[in-house]
Amino acid sequence: MGTKSIEKRIQEEAQCLVQEFHKTGGAPFNPINLVCRAVSNVICAVVFGQRYDYEDADFLRLLDHFNENFKIMSSIWGELYNIFPRLMDILPGPHHQIFRNFEKLRQFIAERIRWHQHHLDPQDPRDFIDCFLIRMEQEKQDPLSHFHTETLVMSTHNLFFGGTETTSTTLRYSFLILMKYPEVAAQVYEEIDHVIGPERPPCLADRKSMPYTDAVIYEIQRFITILPMGLPRAVTRDTPFRGFLLPKGTNVIPLLSSVHGDPTQFKDPASFNPANFLDEEKAFKSSEAFMPFAPGKRICLGAGLARMEIFLFLATILQRFAFQPLVPPAEIDLTPLCTGLGNVPRPFEFRVLPR
Known part of the structure; x- marks a missing residue:
């Protein structure tokens, strides 16, 4: 479950995705299904201790349910339900x-x-579910324990939903943005060729030597703000704020889109510009206003995993393929198909051509 083992899982899945892209033979295709399967398989490996074949019927039904829920929750129906449940x-x-x-x-x-309960070996936990079940047994006499079966079901669901939709959507948006801005893609290709080369699989250690690619990934996440309103929080004590008093328990929704679009923090925030995350020496620089995984201590549980996935999947794909849009770059529409819980990109097809 550590960083190294997860990195290896992502690298293996990225190679599986590359193989699926090769099978398209340069024909146009919509990447949504393949990307969702690859990203979800990483979560499957962490939670269930196994990956699924891309054509497994149960796996495909699972992904269909996640995709449909994300679209509905990001539609006007989802917004109305959040306001008037x-x-x-x-x-x-x-x-x-x-x-x-x-x-x-x-x-x-x-x-x-x-x-898992029937095949559990407490001395050799295989995955997240095993670890949770072991903790349940250890705390079964504690009336204040949070380790219950229903909690395990919900935690697993949240890992899947949060870890599949947001990362796969970010990758699909990345494809669109790199096609719309071929000059940006060209610099990423150049950096990949220089640092990694054509044969060796990308690894996390490469990221430190790839400031431009890192800046592009950060700018993609800022520009699309995948969860524009973040997720609801609640204040844990009475909190004075700008002349108002927020009583303990008040729901608070952080508007991440307002931070990512703040002109005092980012130059021309409505435009895509990797220079927002590069200093004068072209070295990578972060920003306190960059918060795609939410602000504060309650940052997204899967933030570390998502960062690894976005870099390794994108670097592995770009090492092998050039993207070819079916329309001129100027006609590529980056405005979301719908905006609610998330910003959902418009469906698109493209070609991937071996480099």
């Missing part, structure tokens, strides 16, 4: 499909947990 509970609409999908996902995860 009691009213929307009694009104018909596609938002009810979220709960039907969730029940199917819960059943899938529960089946995997039962399998």
Whole structure:
């Protein structure tokens, strides 16, 4: 479960994705399904201790449920439900499909947990579920323990949902942005060729020697702000804020899009510009206003994993392929198909040509 073992899993899955891209033979295709399968398989390896074949029927149904829920939650129906949950509970609409999908996902995860319970070796935990089950047994006499079966189901669901949709969507947006700005892609290709070369698989250690690629990835995450409103929080004590008092328990939603679009922090924030994360010497520089994984101590649980995945998947694909859009770069539309919980890119097809 450590950084090194997860890095190896991501590298292996990235090579599987490269093989699938090769199979397209230069024909146009929509990358959404392949990218979702690859990213989700990394989560599967961490949580279930195994990866799934890209054509496995159960695996594909699982991903369909996640994709549909993310789209609905990012639509007007999802927004209305977040604002008026009691009213929307009694009104018909596609938002009810979220709960039907969730029940199917819960059943899938529960089946995997039962399998783990029957094959558990406390001396040799294989994955997240095993580790959780061991902790459950250790704390079963503690009435204040948080380690319960239902918590395990929900934690596993959150790891899947948070770890699959956001990362795969970021990668798809990356493809679009690099096609729209070929001059940016050209510099990334040059850096990959110089630092990694054509044969050796990219590794995390390469990132320190690739400031431009690093800046491009940061700028992609800033520019698209995959979760524009972040996720709800609650203040843990009475909190004075700009002349107002926020009583303990008040829900707070951090508007990440306002920070990423702040002209005092980023030059011309409505434009895509990797220079936002480069200093005068062309070395990488971060920014306190960069917070795609949310602000504060309650940062996204999977932030470290997502950072590894985005770099390793993107570097591995760009090492092997050049992207060819089906329309002129100027006609590529980067505006989201819908904006709610997340910014969902418009469907697109492209060609990947061996470099």
